[in-house]
Amino acid sequence: MRFARPISVLVLTAGLLSGTVGESTPALPAPRQAGEYLILAADFHVHAFPGDGALALWALRRQVERAGLHVFTLSNHNQVFTALLTRRISEGSDGPLVIAGEEVTADGYHLIAAGISERVDWNQPAADAIRDVHAQGGVAIAAHPLRFFWPGWDDEAVSLVDGVERAHGEMHFNAMAKADFAAFYERARRLNPAVAAIGSSDYHFTGTPGWCRTYVLAREYSVAGVLEAVRDGRTVAADAEGNLYGDPRLVRLVEAAGVAPPQPADRWQGFAVVMAWLGLLGLVMFGPAPSLRQ
């Protein structure tokens, strides 16, 4: 046991080094072409630190790039500061496009406001919040519309919304959520046939950005091009198993293009994670800290 602490340090170091050396750095794939459109992989619902996400903005953007996303919306709850900062920092650099956004988080509904520059007030009915988003030139997406939220979505709000999260990570843990998202999307399609089908990860602390994702059929590879496509309903939602949802004509286009999330070829990450965890456990449990030897 005398060597427990040095061994723990070694195990932790081995974990960190193997994880660092074994990390792959895949390049962002070029968008596929489908007729007159570019197919961009997007995630409109991602959270970051400072805010309700684990990853700071620069680490998040790297994570998004590894997931093969061309564009993402940073949408912290009821604040737009982190998103604007991320957009500012990423301007002019390579990597995924950043759309500044907010998850407008009210008692009766959650709404992704994508493409805004000022915070949208959460303390108002959904229809009014959507009008505020539109007034800023953004698009509004109904976030994880579980039946719990349906009372907040009257017909006026559903008619105004640009997109609906048809695929969301929650559907893979909760069968009722899966049914709720399908039912809400069908209702939205009845009220607004051009409503965009959106797939979002709602990435906070676990999982991966783009786990559920949206394929955007854009005329140009730009934020404006992406927002225009959402307004026109030219999107296809994908869940984590690769099932596609949305307008059948667009789904066929995306299927024909053969898009799929990339699989980063990391090596030794399982080993690295276990070693790092064991090393830390050893340091907490065994041997006196060097500074405390008496």
Added chain:
Amino acid sequence: MLSTELRLALSPASTYRALAAARADATWRATFASPAFSLLLIGVLVSIIATGRVTLPLVGTLALSWAFAVLIQALAAAVIVGSSGRRAVSRRRAFELLFLAHAPWSLWLLGVTALSLWSGQLPANAIFAATILVPIAWTAVLLSAFCREVLGTGRRGARLRTLAHQAIVWGCAVQFAAMVAGSWNRLIQGLIGW
């Protein structure tokens, strides 16, 4: 042989008494060792939970991002260490000894990380809320022992300082949680269910 931190967690009063008697002053290295370890622990574990990977740049970035959690601890430590004129040790040594009380939270974080790796997501709110009571209560016991054995306070003084320490830490934590949840409304809603 158990670590100093774990011995402290298992028998706080006698370990704090022995540590205070062993040395009255601390080097800067010793003072910063435990906060630095806490930063490393946070960096590695958040990296594992959030990305399923550990790389040096990621761990460094996350440790830096979440350093505010350690700074809040330091602020609370400064308040209670500075509040007693009957300390048996120097201010720096007291600071060092207080930061050794991290074992309950470190073990809890290691457990949450293992659970999230196993299930692919963070534990449910109810499990989170139930298990978090363990490190909270355990830390309160350690703080109380620290006040009595290192700061030389009586039982009542120890209780008041423990309360003050926890009020500072949890006041900041809850304020941060309300900010990231979007509003106090949303925080309460989140605690109840979705």
